[in-house]
Amino acid sequence: MALLRSPAAAGLFILLLAFGAAAQDAKRGEYVSKAAGCLGCHTEEKKDATPYAGGRALKTPFGTFFGPNITPHREAGIGAWSEADFLRAMREGRRPDGANLFPAFPYPSFTRMNDADLKDLWAYLRSLPANATPSKPHELGFFYRWRFLVSIWKWFFFTPGPMVADAAKSAVLNRGAYLVQAMGHCGECHTPRNFLGGPKESRFLGGAKLGETAVPNITPTRLKKVSDAELKELLRTATTSDGDVLAESMSEVVRNTTSQLTEQDLDAMLAYLRSLPALPDEGK
Amino acid sequence: MKKSLLAAGLAVALVSGSALAQMKPEVMVKQRQAVMTLMGKYWGPMAGMMQGRVPYDAKIVQRNAGFLDNLSRMPWDGFDAATKDVKSAALPVIYSDTAKFAEAADRLQNEASKLYAVSRSGDEAAVKAQMGAVGKSCGGCHESFRQKQ
Numbered sequence: 001m002a003l004l005r006s007p008a009a010a011g012l013f014i015l016l017l018a019f020g021a022a023a024q025d026a027k028r029g030e031y032v033s034k035a036a037g038c039l040g041c042h043t044e045e046k047k048d049a050t051p052y053a054g055g056r057a058l059k060t061p062f063g064t065f066f067g068p069n070i071t072p073h074r075e076a077g078i079g080a081w082s083e084a085d086f087l088r089a090m091r092e093g094r095r096p097d098g099a100n101l102f103p104a105f106p107y108p109s110f111t112r113m114n115d116a117d118l119k120d121l122w123a124y125l126r127s128l129p130a131n132a133t134p135s136k137p138h139e140l141g142f143f144y145r146w147r148f149l150v151s152i153w154k155w156f157f158f159t160p161g162p163m164v165a166d167a168a169k170s171a172v173l174n175r176g177a178y179l180v181q182a183m184g185h186c187g188e189c190h191t192p193r194n195f196l197g198g199p200k201e202s203r204f205l206g207g208a209k210l211g212e213t214a215v216p217n218i219t220p221t222r223l224k225k226v227s228d229a230e231l232k233e234l235l236r237t238a239t240t241s242d243g244d245v246l247a248e249s250m251s252e253v254v255r256n257t258t259s260q261l262t263e264q265d266l267d268a269m270l271a272y273l274r275s276l277p278a279l280p281d282e283g284k
Numbered sequence: 285m286k287k288s289l290l291a292a293g294l295a296v297a298l299v300s301g302s303a304l305a306q307m308k309p310e311v312m313v314k315q316r317q318a319v320m321t322l323m324g325k326y327w328g329p330m331a332g333m334m335q336g337r338v339p340y341d342a343k344i345v346q347r348n349a350g351f352l353d354n355l356s357r358m359p360w361d362g363f364d365a366a367t368k369d370v371k372s373a374a375l376p377v378i379y380s381d382t383a384k385f386a387e388a389a390d391r392l393q394n395e396a397s398k399l400y401a402v403s404r405s406g407d408e409a410a411v412k413a414q415m416g417a418v419g420k421s422c423g424g425c426h427e428s429f430r431q432k433q
């Protein structure tokens with residue numbers, strides 16, 4: 001009480017509370033960043049690369065995208081952004097200047113994240129050390145360079161807005177759907193795309209072809225052959241029960257994301273995947 | 285004396301030289317798959333330990349790392365061009381870009397022998413880090429050269 005009588009001390013007290021709360025948000029945000037797998041695309045693929053300083057190449061039929069620096073550096077990173085700018089990027093796929101972001105940044109998935117998670121994630125990104133590595137420009141095909149054309153793509157394939165819980169389903173299934181669809185953005189690779197790069201929703205998680213490599217069907221058609229215990233072990237260690245090692249693209253997801261999830265979240269994810277319609281494998 | 289030596293030498297040369305060439309492609313595929321299966325057998329328990337989900341056991345790690353080191357050198361001559369048409373998960377690029385495949389094979393052998401070396405040092409953290417490197421070399425090769433299942 002004596003402490004609060006002095007205005008200076010009271011001010012300090014409130015400031016400390018605010019810092020404490022920010023640290024809490026950042027800590028939750030760190031978990032969000034893992035569940036959303038930000039690290040993979042926003043970190044260069046080499047030993048001792050600085051996390052979140054950008055540089056990973058993502059090859060697509062439309063050209064090669066480079067994950068940008070998302071540390072709080074004012075010029076190289078997103079240090080000049082406000083929280084509202086960040087929310088708009090994640091939810092609407094727009095830069096602070098209003099230009100479209102390319103959907104290689106999976107905002108069609110991230111748009112479904114809720115405000116609380118996005119704000120925590122922002123708090124976490126703000127807490128990272130600023131890194132001065134400049135982001136590499138994308139190397140895109142002639143027709144795909146124009147950001148305004150992305151508006152057309154968005155009109156076809158993009159529905160902004162957070163996910164609304166399905167009241168008819170359990171809390172576990174809703175959490176699982178949120179982890180898979182919004183944060184985990186599993187469909188970005190496991191759902192096939194049409195020639196415009198839009199997802200074929202009727203084949204959600206039914207397996208796809210990424211360049212030369214086939215990405216497996218993760219609907220119950222395939223999952224029913226594997227027990228929950230085996231699947232969990234796979235998502236923790238990238239190793240099957242007979243010691244086989246997953247390909248590196250998924251192994252990385254396991255290292256950065258699925259092995260970092262809490263037991264409850266992993267259970268929710270599996271429960272949700274098992275609740276999906278079993279899609280037949282597409283003819284090769 | 286000389287004659288018999290020469291004959292013996294010739295016999296050895298013939299047998300060893302033709303051993304692979306005469307082997308049926310189906311058999312070669314079966315054998316290299318058997319090596320992979322055994323790698324899985326000895327890798328599996330280590331993957332759990334790396335994650336901390338299975339208690340770390342230095343003895344098992346040392347033994348398995350030794351087996352893995354040997355196994356990592358075995359499968360490669362089984363990826364002979366003669367096996368190209370045998371049905372397996374091996375992608376055709378193995379036979380068209382042999383240099384890239386050989387590089388991936390070398391990577392595994394290097395990482396596996398390093399793992400065996402650190403497994404004898406008893407430094408658990410270093411062993412786990414090296415397990416990560418081995419896992420990456422497995423997954424890296426599966427990424428480019430094996431059909432996803």
